[in-house]
Amino acid sequence: MTQLDFVATHHEEVTVISVQGSVDSLTADQLTEALGSQVSTGRIRLVADFGAVEYTSSAGLRSLLGSVKESRRLGGDLRMAAVQPAVLRVLSLSGFASIIKIYDDVASAIASYGAAA
Amino acid sequence: MSADVAGTPPAAPKVSLVIGSGSVKCAAAIGVAQVLDEAGIGIDRVVGCSAGAIFATLVAQRNDAATARKRTVELWTKDLTAKGNTRALLSVLAPKLFGFSLGRFGLRDDRKLNERLLEAFGDLNIEDTPVPLHITATDFGTGDLVELRTGPVARAIRASLAIPFAFSPVEIDGRQLVDGYLSDPLPISVAMKHGARVIVAVGFESPVQENIASAGRFAFQLSSIMSNNLLRARFSFHSVAHHAEVITIIPEFAERIRLFDTAKVPYIIEAGAEAARSQIDYLRRLLSADAAPAHPTAVLADSK
Secondary structure (H helix, E strand, O other), rough: OOEEEEEEEOOOOEEEEEEEEOOOOOOOOHHHHHHHHHHHHOOOOOOOEEEEEEEHHHHHHHHHHHHHHHHHHHOOOOEEEOOHHHHHHHHOOOOHOOOOOOEEEEEHHHHHHHHHH | OOOOOOOOOOOEEEEEEEOOOOHHHHHHHHHHHHHHHOOEEEEEEEEEHHHHHHHHHHOOOOOHHHHHHHHHHOOOHHHHHHOOOOOHHHHHOHHHHHOOOHHHHEEEOOHHHHHHHHHHHHHOOOHOOOOEEEEEEEOOOOEEEEEEOEEEEEHHHHOOOOOOOOOOOEEEEEOOOOOOOHHHOOHHHHHHHOOOOOOEEEEOOOOOOOOOOOHHHHHHHHHHHHHHHHHHHHHHHHHHOOOOOOEEEEEOOOOOOOOOOOOHHHHHHHHHHHHHHHHHHHHHHHHHHHEEEEEEOOOOEEOO
């Protein structure tokens, strides 16, 4: 079975979802569900820790975009942290880097909500 | 390979390969095709744009990697653009005196390029390649992407390679065609339109100029800015708007690759192969899952 692993940690109003694996056509629904389950409980300030994500395909991009739109619609945001070079290249090529806030590390992403929430 | 109950072997898993613009860096697609072949993953369609059209044709002809590398080195040499087109230059400086002809306007003499493409591909037609081939160009009159599916390969590649200002447009079916990158530097839409489910896309952003000390470099910089923004806009739209799975392969080059770095072709091909190898396991799983879909549920460990 192909699956992503997730760990959710809460830092006051910010929830960090640490993701491990590749976000692709076989796993993107799991990411959507993991992020959506937080949003549905009112935790709309999200950080996706992509430090252990090796790759994302177009299906991963669709999942991220859906989660960004939903969290922003409710007044929150989905921000990304520790994005690895292979993933960053896809985010850049697809223009996603211009609409999603990306931080070097998780601490900076969490802090960004305090600075400009 | 196992056979089904009727004794017919199951079809080999296949992907569509799209090779974007990117000058000699597009040779990386040879490495990608080699790795797919070694993994037993077929290519059911190949789309090429600009220089990517050359390598798309080599793949569509089912050249093995060694042959494709040899043909690339023979085709792609510095003398392709060495000679200027004096008449075109004079037509810029004094259009009333020398006249301006759209069909002849290109500041480089294209005779060597035309000869070389004919040497490489002869009278091969697009519709005759073993793997279905699509070459893209841009209609100069409308800006539309033009998908060439029939006719001489050499002429179609020449149209797809008609870099603005450098090479003159090519007239095909009454339309003046220019470089495919002007309408879409990575035309995954063509594969989608033909029903592709899994697309392997080999693409490159245009390099920015290190030192802009001439009008030529100034023009290249403008071109890079526009084409990179177009690439991102088109790629993002097609990636999110369509259900096809797009696996993007962007080879990493530690060394800067210049337009005529032919000596680096083996290095470029290996970089493509290396980037493709990192996706092979996933491709195998994806193609298997397409045959027997499964929907695993998320595993979420919640800790504080």
